[in-house]
Structure formats: structure tokens, C-alpha cells
Amino acid sequence: METDRVTIVDVAARAxxxxxxxxxxxxxRPGVSxxxxxxxxxxxxxLGYVPSLRGRSLSTKRAFAIGFVLQRSLDVLExxxxxxSFIGGIEQALSPRGYALVLHMGTNERxxxxxxxxxAANRRVDGVLLNELRVDDPRLPLMNEIxxxxxxxxxSAEGFELPCVRQPSAPGVAAMVRHLxxxxxxxxxxxxxxxxxxxxRERVEAWRAEMARHGLRADTLIxxxxxxxxxxxxxxxxxxxxxxxxxxxxxxxxxxxxxxIRAQELGxxxxxxxxxxGYDGIAMGTYIRPTLSTVQAAPxxxxxxxxxxxxxxxxxxxxxxxxVVDLAPGQLIVRHSxxxxxx
Amino acid sequence: METDRVTIVDVAARAxxxxxxxxxxxxxRPGVSxxxxxxxxxxxxxLGYVPSLRGRSLSTKRAFAIGFVLQRSLDVLExxxxxxSFIGGIEQALSPRGYALVLHMGTNERxxxxxxxxxAANRRVDGVLLNELRVDDPRLPLMNEIxxxxxxxxxSAEGFELPCVRQPSAPGVAAMVRHLxxxxxxxxxxxxxxxxxxxxRERVEAWRAEMARHGLRADTLIxxxxxxxxxxxxxxxxxxxxxxxxxxxxxxxxxxxxxxIRAQELGxxxxxxxxxxGYDGIAMGTYIRPTLSTVQAAPxxxxxxxxxxxxxxxxxxxxxxxxVVDLAPGQLIVRHSxxxxxx
DNA sequence: TTGAAAGCGATACCAA
DNA sequence: TTGGTATCGCTTTCAA
Numbered sequence: 001m002e003t004d005r006v007t008i009v010d011v012a013a014r015a016x017x018x019x020x021x022x023x024x025x026x027x028x029r030p031g032v033s034x035x036x037x038x039x040x041x042x043x044x045x046x047l048g049y050v051p052s053l054r055g056r057s058l059s060t061k062r063a064f065a066i067g068f069v070l071q072r073s074l075d076v077l078e079x080x081x082x083x084x085s086f087i088g089g090i091e092q093a094l095s096p097r098g099y100a101l102v103l104h105m106g107t108n109e110r111x112x113x114x115x116x117x118x119x120a121a122n123r124r125v126d127g128v129l130l131n132e133l134r135v136d137d138p139r140l141p142l143m144n145e146i147x148x149x150x151x152x153x154x155x156s157a158e159g160f161e162l163p164c165v166r167q168p169s170a171p172g173v174a175a176m177v178r179h180l181x182x183x184x185x186x187x188x189x190x191x192x193x194x195x196x197x198x199x200x201r202e203r204v205e206a207w208r209a210e211m212a213r214h215g216l217r218a219d220t221l222i223x224x225x226x227x228x229x230x231x232x233x234x235x236x237x238x239x240x241x242x243x244x245x246x247x248x249x250x251x252x253x254x255x256x257x258x259x260x261i262r263a264q265e266l267g268x269x270x271x272x273x274x275x276x277x278g279y280d281g282i283a284m285g286t287y288i289r290p291t292l293s294t295v296q297a298a299p300x301x302x303x304x305x306x307x308x309x310x311x312x313x314x315x316x317x318x319x320x321x322x323x324v325v326d327l328a329p330g331q332l333i334v335r336h337s338x339x340x341x342x343x
Numbered sequence: 344m345e346t347d348r349v350t351i352v353d354v355a356a357r358a359x360x361x362x363x364x365x366x367x368x369x370x371x372r373p374g375v376s377x378x379x380x381x382x383x384x385x386x387x388x389x390l391g392y393v394p395s396l397r398g399r400s401l402s403t404k405r406a407f408a409i410g411f412v413l414q415r416s417l418d419v420l421e422x423x424x425x426x427x428s429f430i431g432g433i434e435q436a437l438s439p440r441g442y443a444l445v446l447h448m449g450t451n452e453r454x455x456x457x458x459x460x461x462x463a464a465n466r467r468v469d470g471v472l473l474n475e476l477r478v479d480d481p482r483l484p485l486m487n488e489i490x491x492x493x494x495x496x497x498x499s500a501e502g503f504e505l506p507c508v509r510q511p512s513a514p515g516v517a518a519m520v521r522h523l524x525x526x527x528x529x530x531x532x533x534x535x536x537x538x539x540x541x542x543x544r545e546r547v548e549a550w551r552a553e554m555a556r557h558g559l560r561a562d563t564l565i566x567x568x569x570x571x572x573x574x575x576x577x578x579x580x581x582x583x584x585x586x587x588x589x590x591x592x593x594x595x596x597x598x599x600x601x602x603x604i605r606a607q608e609l610g611x612x613x614x615x616x617x618x619x620x621g622y623d624g625i626a627m628g629t630y631i632r633p634t635l636s637t638v639q640a641a642p643x644x645x646x647x648x649x650x651x652x653x654x655x656x657x658x659x660x661x662x663x664x665x666x667v668v669d670l671a672p673g674q675l676i677v678r679h680s681x682x683x684x685x686x
Numbered sequence: 687t688t689g690a691a692a693g694c695g696a697t698a699c700c701a702a
Numbered sequence: 703t704t705g706g707t708a709t710c711g712c713t714t715t716c717a718a
Contacts (some may be wrong), residue, residue, distance in 0.1 A: 003634040005466075007695055008653075018705040023697060033703060050464040054401045055695025058710045063397070065445070083427040095458075100467055102408070103446045115438075121393040123348075124408075144640055206364060206631040230628065243392065262631070287571065287600055289607070324417065333531055350711055361689040366713060376687060398711025402693045 006047045007055075026051070027076050041242035066094065066310055066324025067125035070103045070111040071132065082280070082299060089130070097311055098324045099126075113138055120146040126314045129153065129306050130162070134196045149317065151310040153302060155202040157324045163308040163313050167327040169199060169279065172208035172295030173249060175332040176277045177210040179293070180247045184341035185275060189220035189245035191234040191255050200226075203279065220245050224255050229257025238274070239266055246274060252292055253278035253285050253294055260337060261287060271339035281333060290336035297330040349390045350398075358386035359397040369394070392662035405670060409437065409653055410468035412447045414455040414475065425623070425642060432646025433472070440654055442469075454480055463489040469657045472496065472649050473505070477539045486640030492660065493541045494653040498545040500667045506656050508649040510670040512542060512622065513549035514593060519620045519677040522636070527684035528618060531586035534598055536576040543569075546594045546622065563588050567598050572599025581617070582609055589617060589684050596621035596628050596637055602613035603631065604682060624676060633679035640673040 012022035017036055022334040025032045025040035032040075043049075057063055068090065070083060090101050102125050106112025116139055119125050127149035130139055140162065143150040152164035156223050179186050192199030204221065211218035222237050224230040232249065235258070238244055248255035256278030260270050270290055278285060278294040285292030305325050312320045344468065355365035360379055368375045368383035375383075386392075391403055395511050400406055411433065413426060417530035445468050449455025462468050469493035473482055483505065486493040523531050533550040536543030547564065553563035565580050567573040580600070581587055593599035597620030603613050611617050613633055621628060621637040628635030648668050655663045 004415075005695090008697095009695080019696085020570055020698075020705060020706075024704095027697085029698095031703065037703080052695050053467050054404075054406070055710095056697075057397045058401045058695075058712085061397075061696040061710070070427075070430075072431070083430075087413075087426075087446065088415070091446075095447070095564055100445050100447065102443050102572070103430065103434075104438070104443065105431055121398040124396050191388055197593040228626070261632070283571070284630070287627070288631060317577070345711090352711080362712085363690075363714075364688060367688095370713085374687065379687080395711050398694095401696085401711075402713040404694070457710075474710095 005052065006049045007052065010047055011040060011044045012048050012049060026337075052293040059125075062314075063124055063126050064098060065100045066090075066307065066314075067102045067104065067116075067119040067123045067128040068131075069106050069115040069128070069336050070117070071106045071109065073091070081328075082282070086131075086299045086303045087221070088132035089300035089305075090307045092300070093307035093311070099311060109134075113142065114149055116142060117146075120148045120247065127151070127310045129303075129310060131306075133160075133198045135198060135201070137198075138312050146193045148311045149310065149312060151306050153306050154206050155199045161322070163303060163307055163309055163320060163323040165325045165327060167302050169203055169207075169295070169297070171329040172279060172297070172332060173206035174210040174213075174248050176279070176293070176295060177207055177214075179332060179334060180249070180275060180277065181214050181216070181339060183275065183339060184248075184343065185245075185247040186216055186341070187220065187243065187245040188216065188218075188247045189222055189238065190218070191224040191231065191248055191259060192220045193224060193226045193251040193255075195223070197302040200251055207249055209259045222248075224251060226252050226255055228254050228258035230307050231255035235259045235262035235266060238263075244274075245343075247277070247338065248274065249277045249279075251279060253280040253282045253292060256292055256337070257284060257288055260290070260292070269337060270337055273342060275338040275341075277338050279330070281330065285335070293338040294333050295330040297328070297332050302327055348395065349392045351392070354383060354387045354391055354392050357390060358383045371488050371547045375509070381680070387457075398636065404416045404466075405657075406467055406469050407441060408431075408443045408445050408468045409650065409657075410445045410447065410459075410462040410471040411474075412449050412455050412458045412462070412471070414449045414452065416450055425625070429474075429646045432643035432648075435643070436647040436654070442654060447555060456485070460487060460489075463491045470494070470644075470653045472653060474649075475509070476503075476541045478541060478544070480541075492653065492656045494649050496649050497649070498542045504578045504665070506650075506652055506663060506666045508645060508652055508668045509671060510640065510645050511672050512546055512638070513552075513672070515569045515622060515640070515673040515675060516546050516549035517553040517556075519592050519622070519636070519638060520550060520557075522675060522677060523555050523594045523618055523620065523681060524559070526590075526618065527682070528588075528590040529559055530563065530583065530586065530588040531559065531561075531590045531592060532565055534563070534565045534567040534574065534591055534593040534602065536567060536598075538566070538596040538648060543594055547648060550592055565591075567594060569595050569598055571601035574598035574603075575605035576601075578602045578605035578609060581606075587617075589686070590620070590681065591594035591617065592620045592622075596623040596635060599637070599680070600627060600631055601637055603633070614680055615659065616685060618681040620681050624673065628678070636681040637676050638673040639676050641670070645670055 012019040021038050025037040104115040106115050131153040152162050154164045192204050208218045222234045281296030355362040366381050368380040447458040449458050474496040495505050498506045535547050551561045565577045621635050624639030
């Protein structure tokens, strides 16, 4: 069934050289005369030779692939727009360099960790991307333990011993808070993500710090979970409050959308009664009404940078040991879900 | 750097048997005494042996991975919710069977085809999934030419020579039309997808047929492209019409959302002035207002079925040559974007 | 039932 | 600059 493939042996035979010479010629290694190289290359193209990844993998001990495990619960999956652009960014970096992406999915944290373990155990990939890092993330010691090259995607490189791509979200959150303060708001709540996530914490801290900078009290912290449903729950929580905030900064757009929709169901006007800001800059933010004020992150660029860094690390482990690549922070985009404080 | 891995040689040595016996024992092949098998397995687990995918791949000529190329233009990427659940479904099927997904992305049709060619050329995967098939899709002859196992995801298996998973969208579209007719609509337009797509055509035909069934004329066909922007454009197109439809059936949800938003910007009430139905059942349909009436497809189930079928085909090419797996058609979900005909 | 040895398709070392 | 050959880690055939 499987067509007999053209191997390097065929190429060498046709060019009338040894396979070692053929290999060197094809890979642009020195030690081959130009005449030989040309002859080998002609033979290869005449035969339609494509090197076998399998043979190459075994002898070089490399897979020419990197791994990524997306962690999402099945119910959230369907609504999460993060995914596609992130993957697009990875592909953008991998494809020109001849690598492929092996994608796995974990439905919970243990599951995710096991996927990384598998990836490492059978050496299906040469390195992995780590995102949505948790405090004391077990994947970090795991990567060290098994000696798997890894690159983290983090808001801050502090205390992070792996090479990483850093895109701080603090400036964006601060800009959002500042924007709301400018609109006259003083009681600005924050709907956070789960505290076990580093980026969730960073956003809480950024909100706190910016509030303090304006002499405002940051006491309305509503725990969320980055989901649409979590955003809805936050609106319900607000409706129970004695001293209602007039503005909310959400840790991500999806939650902000949920919050806005639920707020409207509760009869509030957004932004008349309540201003709502998000974070991420997902397309959906321009679909809903009012359109969502947010901070535009760049998942595609982040992913591309991370993938490129990972390849650098793989191809030169020593040279790029503790590298940190900095990306511009997200920019505030003011749309229509934020407005003047009602008072 | 790379820890010296435990190989089958180590296991065989420790168990005091030949590597061929160790291999047979570990893979549950017959011809090994129970005592030997037990000894080998103990040795393997004591050493923490994990078979090398690379060695196995080379000798079995299999990659234990399947490929999928998602085709999306970069601008659409960010808003497309199809992706995540589809991938989730694939993973669900692959993971228990020890396979992995190699994911590529094409930003246009030529790009996509090249990705499939690469995948085939270097045999990085044992088979591929083909979705969003076009009329005379070049990937079909390509797969035959290179002898790559492939499974199609199609609305109808007619004239489709590859094994496939079939989920017809016609019943759902028909149900949507019927629902609108029940609400008194007689001038029902259709916003289609690009005619080069088989599933776009199927939906047009389904709309036509159901209109005819009710003795209605199906002359308002608005060409779309499955995107949010395309939906907006459709609303603009409608606003130019002399004889405006009172209802629109969109070929997918994203376009329906765009249409609704734009319609509202144009000052129309949905569904008061215009009823809008979608197709897919994306989560976003429940976020917007009015909530979107749609047909609930099941991308996760479709993907899982397709991936499972592909593995069957890979593992037994003869046995499952022309297999067709049928999936239940999507169900109509009436929400709030469709209502009584104004008149 | 067991073991020895020949591939699989490349890379890379070492003589010639 | 070349060519021969060991090697990567496994599967599989064929004798013993």
C-alpha cells in the first residue's frame, strides 16, 4: 500500500556516491566538492527525494516537533476564542523552520500534567510551551526533572527559572483603572481569575496598585474564573452588594461579556449604571452591545515569539539558557462599555 | 544533557532474555511464556521503561500521529469558535489510543494544500482529517496519489470516495425554514457560504428545497463567506433591497451574529423587523441579544467520530475502505432572534 | 519458547 | 574529498 519511498540510498546510488556523501551534500555540510554536491542534489530532485523524518529523528534524537497542551474544561472549550489565534502564532513560527506542532488537550490540571509527562516520556517532541502558569506550577520541576526544553509564557519573569516570553498585563490593567478614574469612578471592583494562576494574581495586584496610586480603596475583589459564567456570577454578586461599585475591571474579556449580559438582564444600563472593562481584546468584544472596552493583548505575537524562542533553546540549549524575550504590553482600547460615573 | 534513556536492550538484559522476546512480551504478542512475560514486564517497570516512539516509528513505518490542517485567514482566526471544540473532539479519540495530533494551519487554500503535501511527503502522520471540503477538492486526488489514509467530514457522502463521517446539515436548515414559515414568514432569504464549499451548497439546496415544499419562492440568495463581516455585509445588502425579506437563514452562526449586529445598527428590530437564524450552535449565540436561534451541530462529536474512523482506517486499511459513519443531524434551537412575521 | 540478526532511513565518525 | 560502517531503538523474520 505504502509506495516504496525514495531513500537516501537511492539518491546516493543515482549520484554514484556514498550515502555519507549524499547526506553531507544534502544537508549543506562541508567536506563535499561542489561537483559532488550538485550531482547529489540533481539526483535527489530527479527522484523526488524527501528525507524521512523518522530516520532522521532516530539518528539525531530529535523529533522536529514541539508540544503544547491546552487546558480547558469541556464546557468552556466551545466559547474560548483564545485558542485559534494562539495556535496560529505558533504555526507562524514553526512552519518556516520545518517544525510541527503536536497539540494535546487536558480537561483538568492533573490531566494536563499527564499529557506533558507523556510528551516527555516518549520524546514525541523536542520541547514544550508552557502557558497559564500556576503558582508553584508542577510542570516546572517536571520539565527540569526530565530535561525537556521548555519556554514559559509569563506576565513577569520574576522567580521564573526557565527561558520565557514575557508580556506584562499590569500596564494594561493599570491603564484601564486610570481610564475609569478619569471618568470619575472611585468604587472600582475587580473580577479576578483563580488565584492559583500567576497572571490572575498579577492583574489583581495591578488593579490594587493603581487604585492605591489614586488614593482609592480596592476592597471589592470578586473572585472569578475567566469564564462567561463566572462573569454572570460576578454581576449577581454585585447586585447583592450594599455599596455597589460603579465600574468593574475584569481579568479577561469572556468574563466581562458575561458580566455585561447578566447586568443587562438585571436591568442595569452599561455603562450608564455600571462601566465594565475587559482584558484580551477578543473579537467578540466588538460584537456585543455596548462594545467592550478592553486591553488588546496579542496572543498571536506572543505565541510566535514563544515558539521561536523554544526553537532557539532546542537548537542551542547553552546559548539561550535563561533568555527572556520581552513583548510590548497590551494597549487600552476604549469602546462603549465604559463611561462616566453615574454618581 | 539528554538523560540516557532506558531502552528495550536494558529491559531485555535485566530480564535476562533476548530483545526480541522482550519486544514480544511487552507488546502482548504470542509466543512468549507467561513466566518470561512477567519477568520482562517487571524489569520494564523497575527500570521505568518507556518505548521510544522514534525507534518504533522507524521500524513500523508508522508515526502514531494524525494530521489536521485548519484553514483560516489570519483575520478570521481570532473570532472563530469552531476550532477549540473540534480539536477537543479529536483529542478525545486520539489520546486513549496512543496517537497524537499534529496540527498545521493554512491561511489560504494553496497554503493549506501545501501543508497537506508536506505532511504526506515526510510521513509525519499516518493519516489526515479533511474538513470543509470544496467541490472538486484537490486534496482528494492528492491523498489518493500519495496513498495517505484520509477521512472526510462531509454533509453527504454522495460521490465521495473516501471513508467519511457524515453529518447532514439539510435537516437542520429545513427545520429552521419550517420554523420561520410557521411564524408566518414567506420571504425568507439565505446568506450562504462560498459556493465552492460542499457544505455551503448543501445548505443552499436545503433552503431552496424547503421553501419549495411550502410553495414559496427562494429567490433571495445573498452570497456570504461564513464570517462576521460577511454577515454585516448581508445586512447592508438587505437594506438595499426593494422587496426586503422578513427573515434570513444564515449558513452559520458567525455570519448570523454579524447580520444581527449590523441590522441593529441600521435601526431594525430583531426579530421584530427581521428574523435571523444561524447554524452551528456556537456559545456566542447565547451571549448576544437577542439570543440566536440556530441549529446545534456537534463539532466535538463529529471530530471524535472522524478521528476514530481514521484510526480504524489506518490500523485496518482494507477492512474499513469505504466506510461511512453517520451522525445525527443538528437540532433546531429556537431562541430569540426569530419571531413572528411583522406584516 | 527463545535468541540471533536483518532491517527501517537517516547521521556521523573514521579511514582511505 | 570520499566511502565504509557503526549507530539510533525498535519490530520482525527465521533458526535453533
